[in-house]
Amino acid sequence: MKIPGFKYVDHTADVQVRxxxxxxxxxxxxxxxxxxxxxxxNLEKIQIIEKKEITIKAEDKQALLFDFLSEFLYIFDxxxxxxxxxxVEKIKKIGNEYTLIANVxxxxxxxxxxxxxxxxxxxxxxxxxxxxxxxxxIIDVVFDI
Numbered sequence: 001m002k003i004p005g006f007k008y009v010d011h012t013a014d015v016q017v018r019x020x021x022x023x024x025x026x027x028x029x030x031x032x033x034x035x036x037x038x039x040x041x042n043l044e045k046i047q048i049i050e051k052k053e054i055t056i057k058a059e060d061k062q063a064l065l066f067d068f069l070s071e072f073l074y075i076f077d078x079x080x081x082x083x084x085x086x087x088v089e090k091i092k093k094i095g096n097e098y099t100l101i102a103n104v105x106x107x108x109x110x111x112x113x114x115x116x117x118x119x120x121x122x123x124x125x126x127x128x129x130x131x132x133x134x135x136x137x138i139i140d141v142v143f144d145i
Contacts, residue, residue, distance in 0.1 A: 004026045029088050037117070048107070050105065052104050055100070066128070122144040
């Protein structure tokens with residue numbers, strides 16, 4: 001197990017991923033990288049041309065993860081952007097709400113230059129699990145394809 005990192009787990013119909021990080025933020029980054037790599041398998045071909053800041057607010061960590069990953073699908077579907085650099089600056093709980101701030105960099109997807117992977121339709125709550133330990137965080141997530 002490489003930390004930070006992720007690995008694909010066998011799933012009958014969809015794409016299941018187990019992601020690892022030394023912190024919750026790092027594990028969230030790895031879930032986003034796994035999503036980007038599912039869409040386009042070689043992230044090294046994605047240049048740093050456009051930068052965005054993503055801010056997500058949600059009532060719990062699972063909803064935060066769901067909304068965070070869904071935002072990547074939305075940006076890909078609407079703006080055609082795919083990212084090769086994802087930095088989750090912080091995840092904080094303020095009152096009853098979690099806030100995530102991330103800085104992402106990439107470019108418009110170009111099927112002549114970027115590898116075409118698997119079309120991800122949605123993020124799911126099935127099998128979603130966030131396990132925080134003292135030395136690492138493990139996240140399981142499934143992408144509906």
